[in-house]
Amino acid sequence: MLDQSAKRQLPPRPGIGYKPQHFSNILQDAEPVKWLEIHAENYMGDGGRPLAQLRYLAERFPISVHGVGLSIGGEGPLNRDHLARLKHLCDWVDPASFSEHLAWSTHGAEFLNDLLPLPYTDATLERVADHIAEVQDHVGRRMLLENPSVYVNFTETNMGEIEFLTEVARRTGCGLLLDVNNVFVSCTNRQTDPYDYIDRFPHQLVGEIHLGGHDEDTDDMGAPLLIDAHGSEVVDPVWQLYAHTIAISGPKPTLIEWDNDVPDWPVLADEASRAARILDKVIA
Template identity: 50%
Template structure:
């Protein structure tokens, strides 16, 4: 097992706090960082906020992207979110890519570092997709080995994001939640819980999002993602949801988030919005809805009757 395993610590409300998640960080609320929003962020930013960037957009040595990211970093914590490590792939990790990822983490010292439970490269070819993997013993070995390589390179645990999927492998021998629990236990990594991904996959595959959430290791959740999804129809005219990150969050996803917060307490929560970008006030309002839900949760705890002996 990796040297980065940490024992979950109790938070002030008695709930578990995941590794590398100080109590003060639990209330962070963030959004994806887009360069066109920089001036508006400085004019009307986020109290107790943070911003997330895709690692691959900042792997060059310098230039305008780094100047803008450095400006944000002076005022806000960062989350660095990898999308191309191909942690779920059967082949070896790309050494050059891992080195660039390591250097980026060292350069900006982000509050949070994450990657996807997916694969996106094979035989030297790279694909512009986060592709699903079969949940089986052999795949588990590859994923754990890759996560430990990443954690050893950056000298800290990562958060692993649950996927949104549109197909499932008949060769899988374990459930996705069993697979995730095994990875977390073996590697000491945390979980980036993407609630929209849960809702999208549950709708597409016909299972219960609530039941899926029941099977996750909530004590290892270090960050939560919320995003919008689009609706399509498949070849049989059945509803198909796409994790598109191009619109406001749906009410069913908000409801799942409320349930998660009631069970975990606050966790750093990010609004993902990557295309069809709205004006900054729209994105900020989505983040403020997160803040409102957290405040409502904490108010309900404070008002709950005490039944001490």
């Protein structure tokens, strides 16, 4: 059983995105994984195996609840039913961390099941900040907001992504989730320097780091177009960017995300070990 005080925050060690097929591996030997992240929406049924597994795991590991369906960047109001489900989940799991995305996915009555982009303007800033304040009020917890992977620029954008995220955090008191793979993907796609992005990021606001794999494609002009796919290993340039990140910020809870073509446990454990070795160097 996990000591209650250890549940209250994620340790600055590797975690993984939990997949049910790894339940028995995790119970046998989770090393070097010290915490687990779940996608909130997969645990919003009434019962059965998913909730039974989560109850069991939450007694043994710090849990991060990561929402993918709230549509914080949506033009419309937040879905009150969904907010209530999130609150219910967070109340019984009592996670060490709760996070969501800077994106939209709901339009009217439709849920589009992707993290869609938004322009960075005063109007979207105000809307996102209002929605985050509402989420934090409703769920009764501080949330972390994740930087997105983006493939397009909005001509109406008139502020930088870091400026936008920092101002949202200032207005709402939320923290940030820094996805280093998303930084690499977005900066490549925007043809900007990912190291410059990391150097300018407000690391004191970061409660968690994500690492994951991406796919490579090209746009109409033959320019590199990286796609955040979560279906492969973290590539070497992203590991290097990660090492650079925590050399600046100090060790942070670091998640390996692998959501598609999910491999056997040893492959994930190897990825987590690689993160552990980089974290160890910073601590040493």
